[in-house]
Amino acid sequence: xxxxxxxxxxxxxxxxxxxxxxxxxxxxxxxxxxxxxxxxxxxxxxxxxxxxxxxxxxxxxxxxxxxxxxxxxxxxxxxxxxxxxxxxxxxxxxxxxxxxxxxxxxxxxxxxxxxxxxxxxxxxxxxxxxxxxxxxxxxxxxxxxxxxxxxxxxxxxxxxxxxxxxxxxxxxxxxxxxxxxxxxxxxxxxxxxxxxxxxxxxxxxxxxxxxxxxxxxxxxxxxxxxxxxxxxxxxxxxxxxxxxxxxxxxxxxxxxxxxxxxxxxxxxxxxxxxxxxxxxxxxxxxxxxxxxxxxxxxxxxxxxxxxxxxxxxxxxxxxxxxxxxxxxxxxxxxxxxxxxxxxxxxxxxxxxxxxxxxxxxxxxxxxxxxxxxxxxxxxxxxxxxxxxxxxxxxxxxxxxxxxxxxxxxxxxxxxxxxxxx
Amino acid sequence: xxxxxxxxxxxxxxxxxxxxxxxxxxxxxxxxxxxxxxxxxxxxxxxxxxxxxxxxxxxxxxxxxxxxxxxxxxxxxxxxxxxxxxxxxxxxxxxxxxxxxxxxxxxxxxxxxxxxxxxxxxxxxxxxxxxxxxxxxxxxxxxxxxxxxxxxxxxxxxxxxxxxxxxxxxxxxxxxxxxxxxxxxxxxxxxxxxxxxxxxxxxxxxxxxxxxxxxxxxxxxxxxxxxxxxxxxxxxxxxxxxxxxxxxxxxxxxxxxxxxxxxxxxxxxxxxxxxxxxxxxxxxxxxxx
Numbered sequence: 001x002x003x004x005x006x007x008x009x010x011x012x013x014x015x016x017x018x019x020x021x022x023x024x025x026x027x028x029x030x031x032x033x034x035x036x037x038x039x040x041x042x043x044x045x046x047x048x049x050x051x052x053x054x055x056x057x058x059x060x061x062x063x064x065x066x067x068x069x070x071x072x073x074x075x076x077x078x079x080x081x082x083x084x085x086x087x088x089x090x091x092x093x094x095x096x097x098x099x100x101x102x103x104x105x106x107x108x109x110x111x112x113x114x115x116x117x118x119x120x121x122x123x124x125x126x127x128x129x130x131x132x133x134x135x136x137x138x139x140x141x142x143x144x145x146x147x148x149x150x151x152x153x154x155x156x157x158x159x160x161x162x163x164x165x166x167x168x169x170x171x172x173x174x175x176x177x178x179x180x181x182x183x184x185x186x187x188x189x190x191x192x193x194x195x196x197x198x199x200x201x202x203x204x205x206x207x208x209x210x211x212x213x214x215x216x217x218x219x220x221x222x223x224x225x226x227x228x229x230x231x232x233x234x235x236x237x238x239x240x241x242x243x244x245x246x247x248x249x250x251x252x253x254x255x256x257x258x259x260x261x262x263x264x265x266x267x268x269x270x271x272x273x274x275x276x277x278x279x280x281x282x283x284x285x286x287x288x289x290x291x292x293x294x295x296x297x298x299x300x301x302x303x304x305x306x307x308x309x310x311x312x313x314x315x316x317x318x319x320x321x322x323x324x325x326x327x328x329x330x331x332x333x334x335x336x337x338x339x340x341x342x343x344x345x346x347x348x349x350x351x352x353x354x355x356x357x358x359x360x361x362x363x364x365x366x367x368x369x370x371x372x373x374x375x376x377x378x379x380x381x382x383x384x385x386x387x388x389x390x391x392x393x394x395x396x397x398x399x400x401x402x403x404x405x406x407x408x409x410x411x412x413x414x415x416x417x418x419x420x421x
Numbered sequence: 422x423x424x425x426x427x428x429x430x431x432x433x434x435x436x437x438x439x440x441x442x443x444x445x446x447x448x449x450x451x452x453x454x455x456x457x458x459x460x461x462x463x464x465x466x467x468x469x470x471x472x473x474x475x476x477x478x479x480x481x482x483x484x485x486x487x488x489x490x491x492x493x494x495x496x497x498x499x500x501x502x503x504x505x506x507x508x509x510x511x512x513x514x515x516x517x518x519x520x521x522x523x524x525x526x527x528x529x530x531x532x533x534x535x536x537x538x539x540x541x542x543x544x545x546x547x548x549x550x551x552x553x554x555x556x557x558x559x560x561x562x563x564x565x566x567x568x569x570x571x572x573x574x575x576x577x578x579x580x581x582x583x584x585x586x587x588x589x590x591x592x593x594x595x596x597x598x599x600x601x602x603x604x605x606x607x608x609x610x611x612x613x614x615x616x617x618x619x620x621x622x623x624x625x626x627x628x629x630x631x632x633x634x635x636x637x638x639x640x641x642x643x644x645x646x647x648x649x650x651x652x653x654x655x656x657x658x659x660x661x662x663x664x665x666x667x668x669x670x671x672x673x674x675x676x677x678x679x680x681x682x683x684x685x686x687x688x689x690x691x692x693x694x695x696x697x698x699x700x701x702x703x704x705x706x707x708x709x710x
Contacts, residue, residue, distance in 0.1 A: 069651075073674035080461045099677055101463050182563075195569065197655050199675075252569055252658070253548035265549075385676040396659040399571055414481075421475075 027054050030322055032063045033086035035071040042342035053328050059321045087316040093126050093134040093309050099381030103133040104314040110327050117348045121374045125307040134309025140273025140345035142302040143207050144365045149287045151267040162291040169294040173249035176267040185248050191257035191266035192250035198391025199384055203305045205394045211296035212236035215376040224415030228390055229408035237404035241397045273362050277343040290361050292368035303375035382418055389414045454683040476684040485668040495579035497639040504590030512598045528588035535648035542581045543653050568654050574662045581649050590635045597631040629706045637697050644693055665689055
């Protein structure tokens with residue numbers, strides 16, 4: 001009995017000593033949340049460089065990839081709760097720093113570095129009310145025209161001479177569409193987005209709207225009526241719905257636009273710069289070329305609804321280290337290495353003429369898109385809600401629920417209510 | 422407090438703590454938030470009943486309510502009726518082995534995660550490659566757009582819900598059928614009752630508690646359905662399948678309007694409570710074997 005008690009005492013003392021004896025210096029961690037699940041190599045780069053950063057500063061980087069579906073809820077719960085929140089997270093500045101107050105302002109020297117090294121159209125990305133919070137991470141986040149070269153040839157079209165105007169484009173789409181005996185398309189010219197959340201529907205429709213000279217909101221982002229339902233917007237939506245309902249060069253029966261293009265059921269898709277990596281991986285037999293979007297009254301230009309940035313959480317106890325890490329990777333080499341590893345376009349202006357970028361199939365189209373006037377931006381804190389209201393009207397029209405004018409009038413009124421609220 | 426009462430309290434304490442943390446606290450929080458325009462990470466402003474007026478006068482909200490009610494009306498009676506039919510069929514099996522095998526088959530979809538079930542059905546419903554269009558093609562029927570059709574999206578989703586829930590309800594009915602003493606049927610037989618009369622005058626009245634319970638459970642499940650809709654249509658096409666819970670989710674976590682979402686949550690809670698109490702009151706019969 002006494003022996004047993006002694007053994008227990010010895011075990012407890014040993015455990016206590018083990019717990020109190022200082023071990024080797026522990027590396028601390030910066031937790032980085034991203035929802036770019038489609039870009040694993042890009043995300044891994046933070047961890048790789050984090051190891052080198054740890055040697056100097058004692059902080060490693062742990063990347064947590066949050067699934068895109070419903071990421072907002074997870075971010076929100078963590079950022080409100082504070083405990084368990086990331087030190088750095090990926091998001092849109094106008095949401096997380098504008099609608100909410102979760103972001104730490106970027107140190108002035110780092111902000112200056114970024115302002116001086118971004119392409120002109122991206123300078124506003126990552127800013128809220130003139131102050132820089134976020135580091136833009138995605139260049140080429142605007143749609144370009146991917147064409148299936150074989151399908152073009154088969155339809156008697158020259159894949160090296162893409163349509164430049166919307167009229168030429170529509171004529172090409174008609175040639176590329178094959179209808180069955182019942183008049184339903186078995187192959188379409190254009191892979192149109194008709195499924196999913198209305199925000200995505202809006203995103204895919206906006207290049208058409210911009211090509212018609214329309215804009216979703218007033219320049220000061222305070223009014224929708226007169227813009228979201230302008231005659232130009234009505235004409236753009238009429239053209240868009242005619243693609244489905246009148247000309248049948250796009251189909252609501254087909255799956256997602258990416259799948260339709262990858263399965264050679266659609267000859268043309270409008271997608272961002274990351275898409276060619278997707279095609280090469282998922283549909284390697286598709287021979288494709290990338291061109292600038294066709295122009296209408298004006299050219300759609302390089303614009304987007306989703307300006308992704310990296311942000312530092314203002315309540316993070318490690319925010320100084322987080323900014324140091326950001327500074328550590330804010331240079332042209334890291335920018336190129338990280339984006340090249342994933343096969344996406346780098347962000348720094350100096351890298352846009354690198355050998356890597358020049359070798360990409362979207363090099364010329366990107367340059368051409370960047371030469372076009374910068375289209376309207378909608379970086380409003382309520383952009384999700386506004387784009388939903390607008391997208392609901394767009395999708396209702398393409399599903400034949402009504403005419404563009406009354407549906408856009410309704411959407412504009414709803415958007416104004418959202419803006420005023 | 423005597424020892425027995427203390428022991429009783431300790432036994433229910435874990436469930437009570439769980440209930441308070443997971444249901445009661447969020448419910449109270451929702452009630453409070455429904456009176457505030459709150460900005461997470463920022464300040465909240467008391468706005469009285471303004472959010473109630475805003476939500477309850479929004480046509481989008483009522484469209485979502487309409488979609489939800491339609492889904493409930495399509496799913497609940499079908500699930501309960503089919504489950505009852507399946508249970509009656511299974512109850513007639515003489516071989517215990519076959520009965521168990523068939524019961525397990527019915528139950529399998531219930532054990533599948535709702536998102537996985539939704540993805541399976543998305544493939545079945547695919548207008549181009551889908552199994553269902555392939556199947557109806559044999560009957561000479563034209564292909565349908567199912568989940569991409571304004572008219573068919575809700576019936577299509579209702580079918581998924583029926584498929585998922587059928588096994589669970591069948592098991593409950595089967596267990597209840599097995600508990601009905603055989604003497605009742607023997608007595609009815611001696612009195613000259615036909616099978617349909619036995620069903621109407623013996624089986625169904627004795628299954629009343631289970632029918633009411635299953636109907637309530639199905640009502641709650643279908644009213645709160647989210648996973649299948651989110652994974653397949655995200656409320657589309659053109660909001661034709663947007664349910665209240667989908668709208669609530671978007672309002673809270675896409676538009677970050679926690680006050681508005683709280684009003685919707687309370688609406689769902691009170692509606693379900695009211696309908697459940699009504700169902701209980703109107704259809705519940707005391708049954709004694």
